[in-house]
Amino acid sequence: MFRIVNATGGYGKTVIIRDVSIAVDKAEIVALLGRNGVGKSTLMRFAMALIPALSGHVEIDGRNAPEAPAKRAKAGVGYVPQGRYVFPRMTVTENIGVAAETNGHSGRLAVETALREFPMLRPKADDLAGGLSGGQQQVLALARALATKPKILLLDEPTEGVQPSIIDEMAGILKRINRERGVAILVAEQDLDFCLSIATRAYVMEKGSVQLETDRESLRTDKKLQQQLLGV
Amino acid sequence: MELDYLATVLLSSLSSASILLIATIGLAVVFGLMGVINLAHGEFLMIGAYAALTATQYGIPFVIAIPIAIAVTMTIGAVVEVLIIRRLYGRLFDTMLATWGLSIAFYQLAVLIFGTVTPGIGMPQFNLRIGNYSLAGYPLLMIAVAAVATVFVYVLMTRTVYGMKARAAIQMPEMARAIGIESARVNTLTFAIGCGLAGFAGAVLLPIVPATPSMGFAFVIKAFLTVVVAGPVTLTGSALTAVGLGGGASVTASFLTSVAGDAFFFLITAFLLWLYPLGITAKWRTKM
Numbered sequence: 419m420f421r422i423v424n425a426t427g428g429y430g431k432t433v434i435i436r437d438v439s440i441a442v443d444k445a446e447i448v449a450l451l452g453r454n455g456v457g458k459s460t461l462m463r464f465a466m467a468l469i470p471a472l473s474g475h476v477e478i479d480g481r482n483a484p485e486a487p488a489k490r491a492k493a494g495v496g497y498v499p500q501g502r503y504v505f506p507r508m509t510v511t512e513n514i515g516v517a518a519e520t521n522g523h524s525g526r527l528a529v530e531t532a533l534r535e536f537p538m539l540r541p542k543a544d545d546l547a548g549g550l551s552g553g554q555q556q557v558l559a560l561a562r563a564l565a566t567k568p569k570i571l572l573l574d575e576p577t578e579g580v581q582p583s584i585i586d587e588m589a590g591i592l593k594r595i596n597r598e599r600g601v602a603i604l605v606a607e608q609d610l611d612f613c614l615s616i617a618t619r620a621y622v623m624e625k626g627s628v629q630l631e632t633d634r635e636s637l638r639t640d641k642k643l644q645q646q647l648l649g650v
Numbered sequence: 651m652e653l654d655y656l657a658t659v660l661l662s663s664l665s666s667a668s669i670l671l672i673a674t675i676g677l678a679v680v681f682g683l684m685g686v687i688n689l690a691h692g693e694f695l696m697i698g699a700y701a702a703l704t705a706t707q708y709g710i711p712f713v714i715a716i717p718i719a720i721a722v723t724m725t726i727g728a729v730v731e732v733l734i735i736r737r738l739y740g741r742l743f744d745t746m747l748a749t750w751g752l753s754i755a756f757y758q759l760a761v762l763i764f765g766t767v768t769p770g771i772g773m774p775q776f777n778l779r780i781g782n783y784s785l786a787g788y789p790l791l792m793i794a795v796a797a798v799a800t801v802f803v804y805v806l807m808t809r810t811v812y813g814m815k816a817r818a819a820i821q822m823p824e825m826a827r828a829i830g831i832e833s834a835r836v837n838t839l840t841f842a843i844g845c846g847l848a849g850f851a852g853a854v855l856l857p858i859v860p861a862t863p864s865m866g867f868a869f870v871i872k873a874f875l876t877v878v879v880a881g882p883v884t885l886t887g888s889a890l891t892a893v894g895l896g897g898g899a900s901v902t903a904s905f906l907t908s909v910a911g912d913a914f915f916f917l918i919t920a921f922l923l924w925l926y927p928l929g930i931t932a933k934w935r936t937k938m
Contacts, residue, residue, distance in 0.1 A: 488833070
């Protein structure tokens, strides 16, 4: 359903990812594992067209995805960047509403849905997003991406700097969204437990390329692999 | 001192404050919201004034000349954004240098095309009598114009989908693109709206402030100070600051001299910035 094909890219002349290919099936949750600096975020940015492709391309439903990020978002790619990047001087409601309206959905309905799905945002609905805690911002960034009604959700280190109770809640929400709406998810993570709890398949990256494709069971049992690749 | 004199002073001071606010609103959008220090902002005001003046000279009624001035300045604003400003977002000093050059170019163009002296268009004649005093009606009308313009921009920026997109696109252009907003196009429109508001100010104030090539300069300093004192909640802050500073200066000027009025303006500005280095609204938790 969603494919990154032979992605090569980076910043300026510095190539960070080389010839990376990844596929996510419809309604599948796939993890992208690897230590800091192996190119996970760069691959996510490549997938969202936020960095120019030196070569390679992205396919959605067998068709080439549009080259501009705004058009790619409208084609069904939802993106939650590392570091959240909520719109700080807009309210929680507006952060969600603008994402929905931009994609031709009702902002009011999207906000209602989001507040039902993420009750922790409810008391903050009219607060500026910049004043929320890290975990709340992460949940808001997720709610904002979901308001665009994506076919595939790209999550870049969603657990970074988030307290454990919220991480558990987030895992539950992601599984439910995946089950109920059939949204495919590609999640870049260093938190192995989080990935094992939601993903069925994983790619392991090292030095800018995919080193290994594996499933949940072998990842769970292969301690040596865990040690070697993630240092856990 | 009689009551009618006091009422006259208060009304005319409120009208001066409103004139300052009208000249400032465009800057509240361009500098306050977008963070662009557009040193050519006063020249957009001047272009609006000349556009309205030229239109009336062709026999077009003044009320229709105003939207023409808005259209002209919005168009020029959009071109300036695409050619210059969009390359310089987040580069404060480069933007200042580029727009300063632009203001010199616009000023010289106006001198070449219109000369340095131009006829006014004469104030629409209606007066308001308070006791023994008579006030010209048109400057008083500016109080209503300022209120309507402020409410218009507030509603546009906070209650419409465009307004949300505009704020998202300028706060985080890349993230805005990643949720489907065409940030570049939205930013062009926002900058054009700011310039259009300057053009509106030049046109609507034309009966009070005649069009001259250097007219922008007179407004832009006080307008910039107003927006800087206002701080991050740009629109509400600017309205408050314009009424407080502009009105206060005008009251001072009526009782003392116009020099004292200006001294009041700049002293209070300095004092407020000393108290609130990030603007009076720095701690407000509201959006516009």
